[in-house]
Amino acid sequence: MIPRYTRPEMASIWEPLTRFKIWFEIEAHAATAQAELGVIPKSAAETIWARGKDAAFDVARIDEIEREVKHDVIAFLTHLAEFVGPESRFVHQGMTSSDVLDTCFNVQLVRAADLLIADVDKVLAALKKQAFEHKVTPSIGRSHGIHAEPVTFGLKMAYAYAEFSRARERLVTARREVATCAISGSVGTFAHIDPRVEEHVAKALGLEVEPVSTQVIPRDRHAMYFATLGVIASSVERLATEFRHLQRTEVLEAEEFFSEGQKGSSSMPHKRNPVLNENLTGLSRMVRAYVMPAMENVVLWHERDISHSSAERMLAPDATVTLDFALSRLAGVIEKLVVYPENMLANLDRLGGLIHSQRLLTALTQKGCSREESYKLVQRNAMPVWRGEGDFQTLLKADADVKKYMTDAEIDEQFDLDYHFEHIDTIFRRVFGET
Secondary structure (H helix, E strand, C coil): CCHHHCCHHHHHHCCHHHHHHHHHHHHHHHHHHHHHCCCCCHHHHHHHHHHHCCCCCCHHHHHHHHHHHCCHHHHHHHHHHHHHHHHHHHCCCCCCHHHHHHHHHHHHHHHHHHHHHHHHHHHHHHHHHHHHHCCCCEEEEEECCEEEEEEEHHHHHHHHHHHHHHHHHHHHHHHHHHCEECCCCHHHCCCCCCHHHHHHHHHHHCCEECCCCCCCCCCHHHHHHHHHHHHHHHHHHHHHHHHHHHCCCCCCCEECCCCCCCCCCCCCCCCCCCHHHHHHHHHHHHHHHCHHHHHHCCCCCCCCCCHHHHHHHHHHHHHHHHHHHHHHHHHHHHHCCEECHHHHHHHHCCCCCHHHHHHHHHHHHHCCCCHHHHHHHHHHHHHHHHCCCCCHHHHHHHCHHHHCCCCHHHHHHCCCHHHHHCCHHHHHHHHHCCC
16 A cells, blocks of 8 residues: 555555454354354453453554464454453364454455445546536537537536446445455364354354355455456556646646645646546456456465465455545546537637537438438538638538528528537436436
8 A cells, every 4th residue: 555545444444454354253253153052151252352352452563473473363362362361262163264364354354345336436526517517518529539510518428327227226236245254164164163153253244144254255256356446447548648638728628626835747837737636546446456466366276275365465454445545546536627618619610610520411311302411511611721721611501512402591500510519318217317
């Protein structure tokens, strides 16, 4: 985790002390269940809770023990025994390390997902505000980076809103899929522990029982979780890239907010660069980079190996922390986005009316001209305009072949900008359920 791109609440989920507290809860809940089943004395379970619940776990002490025993869970249990005393012999009965590690890992991923869902909600709120504010603000739609036909800036924001609505749904699904608990012992057979212990721990932690675990919780669950994060990162980058293009000097239809006192360049005082969106592009690449090792972690030897462990220690904190930061930054960019409707109108007129070529093509066919001939006539008048040689509307009116089919008034009618926005309300109802 890089402090520059880390927010405290998400980072705290992955701190060692948080992990040890979750480990204790897993062990203590298991002890409670064991006591209810008569496997260990109830007084032992009560002591474990009483002495461990508010214990000041010493991370440095656990690290010190681990350097000797070379095992993180044993190091923790040894340190826990220093608080609990003789009753600590009843801790971890019938359990294996992965019961603690994997269940804790899933608790952390669930908590991270909750923060990410809240982040997406903020992005959605910002997009909705911009969408309705600019619902009918005319803008040029581009294909291949080239002027195509008119859209509205609000429609661009509605498109992004729908995209991040899907992102939210995927996050909720990924959260649900990874929210499982395994307390099944070595190789997952429950040979040394009653399945009811697992049920008790799962319920206490707000998880579902893993139907069948080997010695680990199946990693396809985690692969889907991080793949979801990767897809969301791609959506972040798509929108950031759109904003970057819109801020280009030759376009300048929207730009990042530039605060008083902000500097854009160490050498060129005039610069106002899309640095936040460029930053989002880079961060998104990093989140996606963690998807592949998560996929590869699905493949473990037999009932268990630990080839996944080292990768997860890095990818889980980094992917969730980075996406959390990126989503928060994106929400801020959208909220403060500076929009220039007048530049959008100027860009709409930049090609001298060529953006209405499809309407002319269709109108000619409806007047009896073949589609092939209609295309030829429209393109014949469009190409000079593309080269800067005249105005499309004027050239069409001067073309004798076009005039065989259309009057000047009928030609003028095809240049009505509002024609393109007739169904904006329909799209907004589909996206927002309201207009």
